[in-house]
Amino acid sequence: MTDVQTTEVDPPWEGLTGADLHAACMRAARAGDRQAMDRLVHELTPLVWHVARANGLDRLTAEDVVQTVWLALFSQLEKLRDPKALAAWLITTARREAQHPFGRRAQPVPLTDELAESMESTHPAPEEEAVRADRDRRVWRAFLRLPHRCQQLLRLTVLAGRAEYQLVAEALRMPRGSVGPTRGRCLESMRDLLAHEGGSR
């Protein structure tokens, strides 16, 4: 694991993780380094994806939104001075794109039971896991019935808990300090939804 440092070859972000990695890549990208841009895209596309999906977009439209967000970022990178603001910028832009009034004239497909079922069917569960799969389906369905705001907050909460997404945790702390209670209410709604359709299966 102790690689010899070959500074001429290794990019400056080599060996960095999390917020340090993103900051180093942003600096390099601002100087025109394409590799740094590719690295950021690689690291943070899942974040943008989950924000788009949480806002009720079908998968194809979510793909477009992810690309639009990245193109928008790199076409005006010099405006985003503080690397710490990157996650917040990506989240806000993805949400705004997802709700864009024109260009999204086809209303996003509502995340219905149908979608939950079709997702399930792409991952058929073996017989012995039927019980668990059934419970999973109920939990996922309850999640998809939450308001988009809740779905987004909960997806981001999950990402923020992962080491590579420290910056999401920082972004979540920013808006109005009401994240904790809101998250609690979202989870409570999810339990309600689960309780209502629970038991029947």
Added chain:
Amino acid sequence: MNDLGTPGEMTSPGDEALLADIGRFMDELDPPPGDLVQRVQFALALENLDVEVARWERMNATAGVRGSDTGTITFTVSDLTVMINLTKIGKKHRIDGWLVPAGEYGVEVRVAEHGTSSTTADEGGRFVLDNVPQGTTQIVIHLGDVTCRRTVVTPTVVL
């Protein structure tokens, strides 16, 4: 936060348990498409990144032209609308396009691993590109004149 829940309680899972489930679903049921990162990287591999991004407008979000033999796509950015009609001929596409408002603008179609085809729209804003290979495709339009150059690009789409 204060309520960590009681793991194992079936009817009312705790916060941590629900978040763990959601995390698992995000990875297992709803991960980003495997080639999305690559397609974003292709979309960004432009000489000049000072671009405006157009948005695909789909008549029906679930039934785009992807996978079918013909179809029309519209994309828009502030003051420009571009309509593209695709006809599949063998393994290639013919692209008939129309820019509104009309102008003799440069149009490029980039296809991953196949380079770029380019043409110029006529004064009615119409353009045709033949023999466009299938694959991850991006459309680039050069607007304006020497004094004010603008470049409009679309996200990539697999055609």
